[in-house]
Amino acid sequence: MQDTRDIRLAVIPGDGIGTEVVAEGLKVLDAAGIKLDTTGYDLGAKRYHETGETLPDAVLSELRAYDAILLGAVGDPSVPPGVLERDLLLKLRFELDHYVNLRPVKLFPGVQTPLGGVSSEDIDMVVVREGTEGPYAGAGGVLRKGTPHEVATQESLNTAYGVERVVRYAFEKAKSRPRRKLTLVHKTNVLTYAGDLWARVTDRVATEFPEVTVDYCHVDAASMFFVNQPQRFDVIVTDNLFGDILTDIGAAIAGGIGLAASGNVNPDRTAPSMFEPVHGSAPDIAGQGKADPTATILSVAMLLDHLGLAKDAARIEQAVADDLLERRETAATRSTSEIGDHIAARVAG
Amino acid sequence: MQDTRDIRLAVIPGDGIGTEVVAEGLKVLDAAGIKLDTTGYDLGAKRYHETGETLPDAVLSELRAYDAILLGAVGDPSVPPGVLERDLLLKLRFELDHYVNLRPVKLFPGVQTPLGGVSSEDIDMVVVREGTEGPYAGAGGVLRKGTPHEVATQESLNTAYGVERVVRYAFEKAKSRPRRKLTLVHKTNVLTYAGDLWARVTDRVATEFPEVTVDYCHVDAASMFFVNQPQRFDVIVTDNLFGDILTDIGAAIAGGIGLAASGNVNPDRTAPSMFEPVHGSAPDIAGQGKADPTATILSVAMLLDHLGLAKDAARIEQAVADDLLERRETAATRSTSEIGDHIAARVAG
Ligand SMILES: CC(C)[C@H](C(=O)O)[C@@H](O)C(=O)O
Ligand SMILES: CC(C)[C@H](C(=O)O)[C@@H](O)C(=O)O
Numbered sequence: 001m002q003d004t005r006d007i008r009l010a011v012i013p014g015d016g017i018g019t020e021v022v023a024e025g026l027k028v029l030d031a032a033g034i035k036l037d038t039t040g041y042d043l044g045a046k047r048y049h050e051t052g053e054t055l056p057d058a059v060l061s062e063l064r065a066y067d068a069i070l071l072g073a074v075g076d077p078s079v080p081p082g083v084l085e086r087d088l089l090l091k092l093r094f095e096l097d098h099y100v101n102l103r104p105v106k107l108f109p110g111v112q113t114p115l116g117g118v119s120s121e122d123i124d125m126v127v128v129r130e131g132t133e134g135p136y137a138g139a140g141g142v143l144r145k146g147t148p149h150e151v152a153t154q155e156s157l158n159t160a161y162g163v164e165r166v167v168r169y170a171f172e173k174a175k176s177r178p179r180r181k182l183t184l185v186h187k188t189n190v191l192t193y194a195g196d197l198w199a200r201v202t203d204r205v206a207t208e209f210p211e212v213t214v215d216y217c218h219v220d221a222a223s224m225f226f227v228n229q230p231q232r233f234d235v236i237v238t239d240n241l242f243g244d245i246l247t248d249i250g251a252a253i254a255g256g257i258g259l260a261a262s263g264n265v266n267p268d269r270t271a272p273s274m275f276e277p278v279h280g281s282a283p284d285i286a287g288q289g290k291a292d293p294t295a296t297i298l299s300v301a302m303l304l305d306h307l308g309l310a311k312d313a314a315r316i317e318q319a320v321a322d323d324l325l326e327r328r329e330t331a332a333t334r335s336t337s338e339i340g341d342h343i344a345a346r347v348a349g
Numbered sequence: 350m351q352d353t354r355d356i357r358l359a360v361i362p363g364d365g366i367g368t369e370v371v372a373e374g375l376k377v378l379d380a381a382g383i384k385l386d387t388t389g390y391d392l393g394a395k396r397y398h399e400t401g402e403t404l405p406d407a408v409l410s411e412l413r414a415y416d417a418i419l420l421g422a423v424g425d426p427s428v429p430p431g432v433l434e435r436d437l438l439l440k441l442r443f444e445l446d447h448y449v450n451l452r453p454v455k456l457f458p459g460v461q462t463p464l465g466g467v468s469s470e471d472i473d474m475v476v477v478r479e480g481t482e483g484p485y486a487g488a489g490g491v492l493r494k495g496t497p498h499e500v501a502t503q504e505s506l507n508t509a510y511g512v513e514r515v516v517r518y519a520f521e522k523a524k525s526r527p528r529r530k531l532t533l534v535h536k537t538n539v540l541t542y543a544g545d546l547w548a549r550v551t552d553r554v555a556t557e558f559p560e561v562t563v564d565y566c567h568v569d570a571a572s573m574f575f576v577n578q579p580q581r582f583d584v585i586v587t588d589n590l591f592g593d594i595l596t597d598i599g600a601a602i603a604g605g606i607g608l609a610a611s612g613n614v615n616p617d618r619t620a621p622s623m624f625e626p627v628h629g630s631a632p633d634i635a636g637q638g639k640a641d642p643t644a645t646i647l648s649v650a651m652l653l654d655h656l657g658l659a660k661d662a663a664r665i666e667q668a669v670a671d672d673l674l675e676r677r678e679t680a681a682t683r684s685t686s687e688i689g690d691h692i693a694a695r696v697a698g
Contacts, residue, residue, distance in 0.1 A: 154540045257573065
């Protein structure tokens with residue numbers, strides 16, 4: 001926890017709308033009076049095409065020196081699917097030991113949700129998604145590729161070390177919230193080896209947190225409850241893949257991917273944490289000023305919170321909340337930079 | 350395709366509400382004038398406690414002789430989690446080569462959905478879930494269990510043989526529907542070995558079905574679209590685990606788990622197919638006449654359709670549709686058997 005308003009920030013705008021939304025995030029940080037020392041990194045599709053590089057070792061080690069990283073989005077149709085995701089985005093998460101992928105699912109007042117009859121009190125949870133193992137480990141292989149006898153495997157790797165640290169983080173998070181409820185989501189009845197590890201670790205850590213109510217939900221049921229009983233959830237802890245799926249459902253019920261923020265957090269601070277909107281690079285609307293930068297701005301608030309600047313974070317979140325209400329009331333259609341301007345003005349004012 | 354109205358049916362009521370809903374399914378089959386020769390099998394928690402057996406080999410080979418199987422639900426809190434699921438339910442699906450797990454997601458007129466502003470035309474799809482491989486294969490292991498150095502693995506096994514047959518089935522299904530659209534759902538950017546196999550097989554089979562429009566969606570995005578753009582989907586083909594999750598979201602948006610039907614289909618007819626509601630045994634409401642048997646009744650319609658009795662199937666589905674509309678209009682609260690009675694009366698009438 002540095003608790004100073006000077007931040008050394010690495011910025012990776014990335015591809016597509018990444019550049020546009022990141023600019024608005026920086027605008028709002030600036031309006032908040034944060035003293036930023038930013039360095040941009042041109043990682044993404046362009047660099048890949050020019051040099052074949054996704055995340056060179058030298059860049060990775062440079063990145064370690066920053067207080068935090070702000071990432072826009074990576075991915076472009078011109079790059080073979082998965083290359084930038086795995087060799088850039090996931091590599092950053094794994095190498096910088098972002099074992100907590102923190103994803104709030106919160107319906108701000110005035111925001112339209114596809115769910116009928118729910119209000120903002122009904123949707124207010126945090127998904128603590130494991131970020132460094134599970135089915136994302138990249139383990140697997142292929143035999144007799146392209147033949148009728150092809151076999152492809154994909155392995156989920158789970159360790160007591162990896163599960164326990166994220167579960168403990170989730171308990172701390174649950175303890176700090178009014179409802180003090182934690183739900184483990186997995187598929188223990190089918191994924192018995194991994195599920196059993198998650199369940200045993202959760203049970204054990206639970207004894208250290210008697211004030212937290214714990215329950216368990218299979219991922220299929222949890223996905224259903226996101227839609228028809230979102231009130232059920234406060235803090236959720238889950239594996240990397242289930243967290244990926246649940247947080248997209250979460251984004252949908254909380255008003256869309258344009259509002260979903262996330263932090264790839266290294267709680268031990270052995271490397272910088274990285275903040276990014278949940279949405280992708282959306283090449284179809286890139287460069288048109290159509291992207292909603294709100295998810296990035298909320299991610300920037302999470303970044304400040306992580307660096308000990310809770311008050312500044314809260315101020316930005318409040319500005320976003322106020323702006324969302326205003327956008328609703330005035331039925332305003334605003335461009336990417338107009339949204340950034342409005343929120344920045346509220347933060348500065 | 351037998352196309353006779355004599356059916357040799359194995360019935361596995363199972364646990365909890367399984368018994369209650371299965372009775373209504375049989376009632377409706379009877380009302381439809383189907384000549385049933387039924388044999389009940391007491392598989393489930395009770396048998397497990399009495400004999401330690403889940404699915405004895407002798408029973409499994411007996412089951413092979415039937416035209417079809419009707420299953421209620423298995424699972425009980427008194428049995429260690431996963432035992433009945435794996436050693437009974439999944440064993441049946443795997444041993445009887447139910448490689449198509451067919452799950453319609455259809456919003457009947459008059460049925461309430463948690464989604465605001467959608468009507469029954471917006472939600473009408475079929476999920477073709479692979480049923481015999483993937484992460485459900487049971488492969489995996491554990492090392493140093495219970496120690497801080499524990500490692501648990503879980504392996505997804507995918508074969509060209511297994512993927513191709515279910516993909517081909519899905520194309521046939523898409524071809525038979527008005528929109529002729531097929532969406533492959535996977536997570537090719539992360540699960541690269543398995544995802545690549547699925548994508549390549551789909552591309553190849555697509556050349557045989559030029560009349561079908563094919564697209565691809567990552568599972569996280571698809572889960573979101575189920576909630577905010579369900580119109581997007583017609584037929585979906587996906588792996589065992591993604592299908593599990595998507596069809597529970599599907600159940601939620603189509604009015605709840607009480608209405609979600611499924612067929613575990615062996616399209617090659619080398620063994621009987623098995624029809625079951627998507628819901629579980631719901632021990633909390635068992636024996637109280639509170640369970641909605643509609644999912645089972647719709648599953649029974651799928652059973653008839655599979656056996657070549659398409660007209661009888663359509664008659665039952667229509668009776669369900671009419672009854673759902675009536676239930677809505679009269680705001681009727683009906684018991685399990687009352688719902689069965691009403692639908693049976695419509696079918697008979
Ligand atoms: C782009 C992709 C690799 C990534 C993920 O699966 O984690 C994305 O979906 C996310 O949720 O951040
Ligand atoms: C009970 C469980 C093993 C099963 C599954 O995961 O397939 C259920 O959720 C289903 O969808 O039929």
